[in-house]
Amino acid sequence: MSSAIPTSTEKDALLRAGIDRSLRHPVMFFLTSGAAWLAVSIILGVISSAKVHSPGFLDSCSWLTYGRTQAAHLNALVYGWGFQAAFGVIIWLMSRLSRQECRAAGLILTAGHVWNFGISIGLIGILSGYSTGMPWMEFPVFAWPVMLFGYFAIVIWSFIQFKVRPDGPVYISQWYLMAAMIWFPWVFITANILLHIIPGNPVMAAGINAWYKSAIIFLFFTPVALGTAFYLTPKVTGRPIHSYSLAKLGFWSLAIVMPWAGMQKLTGAPIPYFLPYVGAAATVLFFIPAFTAAVNILRTAMASGDVVNNSPTLRFTMAGVIGLIVMGTAAVFLNLPGSTLRYSQFSLSGYGFEILSIYAFFSFVMFGAIYFIVPRITRREWLSRRLIKFHFFISIYGIVLIALVAIFGGIQQGVGQEEFNISWTDSALRAFPYAWAMTIAWCAILLSNFFFFMHLLVMWMRLGRRSSHPTLLISDHGHSPHGEEGDIDTGGPGTASAAAH
């Protein structure tokens, strides 16, 4: 071990430690500020969800009217939490997979502040009544160039690292992440330029907006989460992925099908007739990339069942993958033209599907990644297995409730809307029980993320455990199956524990 010439495993360990050290500040910044925005978003979600069934709640102030808090809630969730979690994971994974230390940590950190500045002024803009009124693009117009600039300054280094990487095969996670990094600016620039700079037919503008929402879900959040899951699962179990060709099939089906999705939300609107049908067909076909990837990841993980149960990372990642299966099923079930689409088009299902994709799938995989990455970059272990368990179970209860409401409640509400013989008041009242369920679900998710945020904050302050044993979700300390989880080289690079993985 202490020979003068380092062996290749020792070199690897040194390289990994160097990468983790170089990225500590930007990654921790993205993850903690993302978690803070998640908390803001959930609080706004509880407030606006409560207003749906109790409209008198906090109604005296213009800043807290439903139309503003609900818009702020979704935008904070998407751009504050979703994108920042994705940035943290992308820059770390791309460095690790390209085997390059990050040489621009300071610039990325600055760009991260620019992004956060854009989100902050955007949210203040929405709450103070300067929203644009375009769903998911409600930030006042001045915010998007700031965000775009921040985005490029954050991810450009990952492209460069990929370009100068050492020779070797490219892993499927890199394809997914690269694709997401290319698709997002394309979608974002297209939508913002068409809607803000080149005015066109207002109905078609609404169509572009529906396509934008769909593209953010399917062409950014989905590939980022899949790339992460394809990295974490083999890494933690120590097994290669079940089928590499299936993984490629999943990737290319996502790339070919999903850009067409989105405009089914405008079925019946005066836009060219093929657009809603193409959108519905593409959204239904989401089950192909979803199921191929989910089966592949689950088969990989199920080969070592104990690890899934014990490792926080894998437990969250697998829950996210199951969320992906539910999301793929819901995409089919909610978007069948001629049968369910007319019920889901203007009901709670739309919002529910968005939450399903952002929280049940994407966020769970991101939590898994955070439980993996943070100990490595802070060189401290998670403090408390109980806090992790609370975070996991309460989040699961919340999101299962939301999924049930999204799929069945939304359809029930839609059936009521379509019953033209009963009065509209009676139709609208059908949403009340589901609105209550949503509020309860958001309260559960708020509670679970309170634990998560506190835990992450403690880790950020480097108050985690100094140990070479990872925090696993088993109660006895007697033996630690850390061989499979992978040890963290808290003893320093080059030590035996570091060389083991």
Next chain:
Amino acid sequence: MSFRTFFLSLSASFGVAWLAVVIVPYFKMRSLEPLSMGDDASGTNVVFIPKRAGRITEGAEVYAENGCYLCHTQLVRPTYAGNDMFRPDWGGFKYDDERGDSRRETNAYDFFGEDFAQIGVARMGPDLSNLGVRVVNAYAMDISPEDWLYRHLYNPRWKPERRDSACPSFRFLFDEKDIKGNPSDEALEFAGIHGGEITPTPDARALVSYLLSLKKDQPVPDSLNFSPPAAAPTPAPAALIPAPAVGKEGDAVKTDAAPSEATPAPAEVAPAP
């Protein structure tokens, strides 16, 4: 696979969809030709361009800023996509006093003058495509339509039959102030407070102008009319014949519909309830 191949394949798979569903339809729909409505009595060609401007477009901004689109849609879907046309007064009135059946679907010209069509994302509240028609014809019976909307915005649950409404109150769009000298002409009569008065802010006035402008029931050119009246070359479907009881004497629609009354009267022609 090299990065170059990857990037080209990715651009191709995304680019085709991007052109087909986003760029080409958007630029094709950018400049819709005004449609001819035929000649009027004096021989001038009338075009269909329901443009809105001024305070109405300011009201559209208030509508957007306060997130009305999160609960209200502005889309009357054709029957293949939903039952909106069958809901009384959503798509217009089936038994309009002057024109008989004034119902129609939303068309691409309906949002002229707005930046963004507020199609909406959910129907926690009713569709607002024809709110203006509804307020004038059905809701504001003893007060002016503007007053009805001010009351509704101030407290959506002010009527017993609306006590279950989930609509938020927009009290912040109104000013409460003490009366000094003469009371304001614009003060709301319903909500007087002791020694004071409540007046709509400019935002509230713009919003109400906008809401009253939501009328998508005007006659449309034949090329946009998917349920043409009996004047069209093809015989009208029975359901669209106006009920004889409400048609006015000498009404064009009724006169034109007369020949088809020879056909056996279907159930839908039964008088309005």
